[in-house]
Amino acid sequence: MTYRITDCRPFEPQALCAAMNAAFSDYVIPLNLSVGQFEEFQQQRGFSAEQSFVALADDGIAAFWFSGVPMAAYGNRAYTLSVGTHPGHRRNGLSRRLLGAVLETQRDLGAAGLQLEVITDNRQAITAYEAFGFRRQRRLGVLKLDALPAPGVVTHAARPIGLDDLPDLEDDYFDTMPSPQNGRAALKALNSAVHLVAVVRDGELSGWGAAYPDGAIAQIGVRKPDRRQGVGSAILHALWQAVGRKELTFVNVDTDATGVHAFLRKAGAREVLQQDEMWLDLD
Structure with a gap:
């Protein structure tokens, strides 16, 4: 299948919210954000449409990497709000392709790096992030x-x-x-x-x-x-x-x-x- 990588500027919150809910629909506790909750999520975590990217397939958004801009208070690193892939499009290397697009635009902004959080029990995600070059810095409790x-x-x-x-x-x-x-x-x-x-x-x-x-x-x-x-x-x-x-x-x-x-x-x-x-x- 052919995928097209593009930033998030053309997309309304409704489309991005639906893509995020779909990506986490098969989790133990499925995500079900309303559009209002998603917009609050964007505001709180510093979403930047120019620095965030999606992979498009014929049936819509197949995967996404939502990012903010570099933050001086955090060593000029950019925060990754969320990364996800629709269950029907997994194992196609989309996260790596999206990361490549994110890194290109972050370098243009002079970012020192990226940071994110991942649940410690999600070994598959941690292994993938480590393969991308991410390294664990600290443990956080909820x-x-x-x-x-x-x-x-x-x-x-x-x-x-x-x-x-x-x-x-x-x-x-x-x-x-x-x-x-x-x-x-x-x-x-x-x-x-x-x-x-x-x-x-x-x-x-x-x-x-x-x-x-x-x-x-x-x-x-x-x-x-x-x-x-x-x-x-x-x-x-x-x-x-x-x-x-x-x-x-x-x-x-x-x-x-x-x-x-x-x-x-x-x-x-x-x-x-x-x-x-x-x-x-x-x-």
Whole structure:
């Protein structure tokens, strides 16, 4: 079969959403994004139509590689939002061809490389990415919290804030870098929909938390001198109330961030899967 590789500029979100749903239709939990959810996905993760490509067959989109532009905050690497192939077009080398097109346009932009996440149990995908030149960098956990623990003695109050209230430098609050879908650019892209709360003590920002409307927690950062003083718990309770859902999800928590994991486990969160963050360096 003959395939034509083209970027995503000619395609409306409806077509790209349908292609993504079809590519993951035979997974254990099939993907079923609405067009609205797909557009939010694009915004949050920095989708660029010029840097994203599809493989076209006679029956429509056979495969895709959705990408963003190089990000200064992530070593000038471009984030891969998603890669997928329709079940009827697999094993035809389409991902490699799409990657070639992505790399060509990323080189034109001066990108230092690409990065993505893949579920650690998906050995076939990891093997394919390694064959493309990607290398594993860190392990990320996905956790769920389906019951909020009793707050105990309330020593702090978290209140809503805006993105402009966050510090330019985050090193005093984070031990490791959030993945791109949870970074500052993602929060800005979905600014009006993000729940953002903070604890302020003596005029200083002790910590903050950010959540998306679906209950996914993008960030919880507490200033190092203010840790183990109930600040994180106050933020967690405020986010639970703000989101108004029956569970919270913590996506891509670096497993090397032992303090964060200890805090979440103590709160009752359980790990449901792990992902590998992988990088491809460009010459």
